[in-house]
Amino acid sequence: MSQPPSGLNEVLERTFPFPRRHFLSVLDLNEVEAANLLDLADAFVGLSRQTSKKLDLLKGRTLMNLFFENSTRTQSSFELAGKRLGADVVNMSPRSSSISKGETLIDTAVTLNAMQPDLLVVRHSASGAASLLSQKVSCSVINAGDGQHEHPTQALLDALSIRRAFGRIAGLSIAICGDVMHSRVARSNVAFLQMLGASVRIVGPPTLIPAQADRWGVEIHHDLRQGVKDCDVVMMLRLQLERMDGVLAPSAREYFRFYGLDREKLAFAAPHAKVMHPGPMNRGVEIDSDVADDLSVSLIQDQVEMGVAARMAVLTSLAARLDNDR
């Protein structure tokens, strides 16, 4: 086993116990829990940077990744997080295995639940799928993205990236830009960043802004330059081409012209502004490579790194203190 990074034990002492069984939505958290999770995640960052990365906080626990939708970074991020904490990790992708042939979501989950995992990480294309599962299984369920509803660990890692870059979140002005309509990342981020005291704007063409989003307490802009004006953080969203039912934007090139982030448009943001993207990026559609790859403005690499730390924080909070004779 490795040495726990400095400060981890102190945070663990201070923040336990986490009062929930599942991690489904950022709306389930209160401000104190949010801050604790961020502190804990922050303390895990150092661990991943050591050569020896393994702890035994989750020793003996089983983590099951159940991804009904393809994912590279979220799935491997959870896998690494689990392994670095000492858990046994199994990846199930029902799409490519025989497990889900003709089976409903619940049947699949109940089958897997019978194998007694402690943590079930679920991604599914339907909004509410993780919540539905959590009602039918006996282990902790972590929402790794449900349809167009929520992606709470993404919000946690984004907040962590921002907090490390700026030292705070309260008072920052954050623009979330692009396909907000289909984005679970946007929904989780709007709620979470607002809870942490940021002022949030959403920017995109009217066809990609959800109905009555003005009631979310955000500013809505249809002009990217105006939308990012004096912002501290510009968070770009993937234009989910595979999800566009019909033609919500006329073409990729028109979209890039008006809603793609390049140097010229970024210049409207505050001089110290940082750029984020949940990935995978469509270069030349929503973001210019020139901006995405500039490490002086881009937090995109940090976001991936923080992803592992944020997920370690969630896994630890849910399972580290499971009673052994449960």
Add this chain to the structure above:
Amino acid sequence: MSARPIAFTDVRLVDPASGYDGPGALLVRDGLIAEVIQGAAPSGISEDFQRIEGRGAMLAPGLVDLRVKSGEPGAETKETLKSAALAAAAGGVTSMVVQPDTHPTIDEASVVDFILRRSRDIGLVHVYPAGAATKGCDGERMAEIGLMRDAGCVYVTDVDRPIVDSKVMRRVLSYASSFGVLVAHRPADPWLSAGAAATEGEFASRMGLPASPAIAERIMLDRDLALVELTGARLLVDQVTTAGALESLARAKVKGLPVTATTSINHLSFNELDIGDYRTFCKLDPPLRCEDDRQATIEALACGLIDIVVSAHAPAPAEDKRLPYAEAAPGAVGLQTLLPALLALHHDGGLPLIDLMRRVTFAPAQALGLAAGRLAKGAPADLVLCDLNAPVVIDLDALVSKSRNSPFDARRLQGEVRMTLVDGRVVFGG
């Protein structure tokens, strides 16, 4: 069987047809209402009569429900004509119109005949088949409306599928009206509502649910009303649930167009927030609306703009409901909860009892030209005896439908059906 004549005494007679709501007694003989006695209890009722003491309970015409889905033929795991009839009897519904979107579709006389024969064999409540307006409800080729009428179908409808092609709709309206057949149509713009699981707005946006704007209902209704103006045909507007559509309906009625409108008990009782954490029992078609729309619908019911309330009974078994919200089947069972849920608008909402009862008895009977729905001498003795003030907690396990997808689960309501009579026979209670 030759049932013994029955005398209901000490009841509160509620007869929307005559407008009488007051104490009285009622005699039933040979399947018909033999006498309606208003006011003071009569003396000297013959010993032949089986006497039923109402103790102040409401005696009203049995309910006439214009929109009921049974799974038969084709989906008997959801509901059979028998299980639907049992649910109807338990809910005080004495006449129900079954929808034609079965397998096979009720789009020809032989299937109409099948429904009528099956129901006669079951012999509980009156079952009237609605026929499909187009073959297989495909929205393209007109069904044999005349032959189905002769076989006993009471109106034509494509049920949940709007007839998109205005030319087809026009032809259906004018052709059916030449046979005196009423056309029912569900107003929903098919493109705006494609794939929708909820009503567009803050709630659906936050929950990430595919949604259609409420205005989709009005857009299609406006077209239908224009076609009514063009053809002069009668239209039964199948479930108005939004304030926008009600405005259009009000204008049409002021103009004197021959339209009759229904709404569902669900849309009078719930709004979109009842969906909560993706409760699929609240997934309906049309989807639940915002509270403003619900209030507007209640208001329209109170002022008579909406003529009829239906249960929109749509059984869906657990396997069709235990799915992620967007994938779950829409619909709710409602035969057994229609009356107590409607009474909630009286108990809690202050709407006059007789006006509410009219919407589920006389008004639907009148729309179809049925003799039911009234307490009149010589009318069929289709009756419901209901203890208006008895508290009931809706218990899914106590529902007699084969499917138990009720959004009223665990709801506390007031009004318990004590007895249901069809043609003078006791089919529930007693």
